[in-house]
Amino acid sequence: MSNSHILASMPWQKTESVSFNNELNHYVIIDSLLVPTIKEWAYQDQTLHDVEIQPLFKDTLFNSNADQGPFFMNLHSEGTLIGQLNDVLMSTPAGCIISSRAGFEDLYQHCQNKLIVSSGEEANQALLRFYDPRNLAVFLGALSESDRALWMGHLEEMQWFDHGWHGLKQAPSDDVVDYHLTLTPRLKETMRNIQIALQDARFQG
DSSP states (O other): OOHHHHHHTOSOEEESSOOOOTTSEEEEEEETTTOTTHHHHHHHHTTTSOOOEEETTTTSTTGGGGGGSEEEEEEOTTSHHHHHHHHHHHHSOOEEEEEESSOHHHHHHHHHGGGEEEETTTTEEEEOOTTOHHHHHHHHHHSOHHHHHHHHTTOOEEEEESSSEEEEEOOOOSSOOOOOEEEOHHHHHHHHHHHHHHHHHHHTO
16 A cells, blocks of 8 residues: 555544534643643643643552653643643644543543553553654554544544644544553554655655
8 A cells, every 4th residue: 555545544634723622521641751840730720720630650550650651631721721732732742632521530540541552472561652642643543443443432532743733533432341452463564654654744745
C-alpha cells in the first residue's frame, strides 16, 4: 500500500484547532515533567470551577513515579486553564485532550487501565504512553476498527497536537470491557508503515 493510501485510511482527522462538544465531559492528560506548573494552574482555575486532578500512575505498576508522571484532570471549556493548555500543547508534546460522557472517577480508572501493554512472546508488560501526542496518530491508526473501539471504550474523542491539531471521534462502546492490548508483530509492522508515511508526508511539505 502506498503512503498516500495509508494516510487516507487513517481514522483521525486533521483539524484547525481544538474543539469541545458541550454534550461531553472534557479531560486532559498532561505530563508534569514537561509542564511542572500544571497543579498550580489547576488550583488557580479552581477559583472559578470544580477542578479535579490526580496522578495517572497512582496505584498502578508505575506508582513509584506517580508524582513525576502524567496527571489526569477535568477541563471546563470556559475556564482559564483551556487557554494555557492550548498554548502548551501546541509547543510541547505534553499530552492530549480526551472527551467522554463518563464521570471523572470512571474515566480516570479507564485511562489507568490503558497504561499497560504486552509485548513479545513472553507477554512482557510495559508502559504504553498513549497520551504522548507523538504516538497517537500512529497508534490509533494501526489498530483495527474493532480493536480501536474496544481499546477506547468510554473514550468518545481524543485530540492532540503534533505538526497540527488532530482529532479522532469514536462511538462509545455499549459494553466496556477490560481490554488488554498486545503489541503483535503485525501491529508493530503497521505502526512502522504509518510512521514512515507520516514522516514522508511531512518531508514533502
